[in-house]
Amino acid sequence: MKFKSLNPLLHSPLRLAIMSYMIANRKSDFKELKEATEATSGNLSVQLQKLSDAGYIDIIKGYKNNYQHTGVEIKPAGVDAFEEYVQALKGYIDQ
């Protein structure tokens, strides 16, 4: 009840960590996010896909130096959602 207005998609440790990192960096890649969040590849993939499905991030698959590369970019909708989440969070903390 208390956390009802917090965006459930962001109110998960790993997804919140990903979004916080993306807010600070705007662009990143799978490898960097894996190191930063210390998540497993499988879990990270799943959570990235969820954030992508919500339109918060773009996942760009391609090649870099002949190796597969997965780029990640935050989208304006992701920035808005994160800002709303932080605003809602402030409300709870200020209480």
Added chain:
Amino acid sequence: MSLQEKMSPQESLAIIQNMIQDARDRFSESGHIYVFWGGFIFILALAQYILLQTPYAWANYYPYFLTPLGSLYSARYYRKKKPASKSQNRISRLIQQLWIVLSINILILAFFFFWALQTALIPIILILSGIGVIISGTSLQERIIIFAGIASNVLGFLAFWVELDTQPLVLAIASLISYFLPGLRLRQQYKRRHEV
């Protein structure tokens, strides 16, 4: 248990703070290279100043022939640091590129255009490096580096009014104020951040 019930607002805030700090740490400067260049240029400039006051004034610019050694050291330092550090991000790449371009330009000016620039050489070097320091400081969000860059910039303009014989002293002071001291402060902050 739903996802919403897994975290308290304080835990959420802690995650946000940690991740943003982590993102910042990835391109946070340990201060080592600032301390190195600050000390190195201080010694070279001081040596030039001393030579200018002696009968060996003709050799006053000789100490700067050691500059490539400093560049080699920097290159080696970054190469060694790279595998230990996590993936570079856009900002750290940008800062690195900026300094490579600035360093090449400064070296070309100092070694090939000294005859044309004469008394303007040291002021121009200080102004150019000041711009680099300001941009680095802004990207790293480190106020102390921004102020150091402004100091280098201002000293560069002031150096136009200083005699050629005394200009190395301005360069020595600028290297202390703009690189060495902020480098020490950064190192202190970096150590404190990494101890926690």
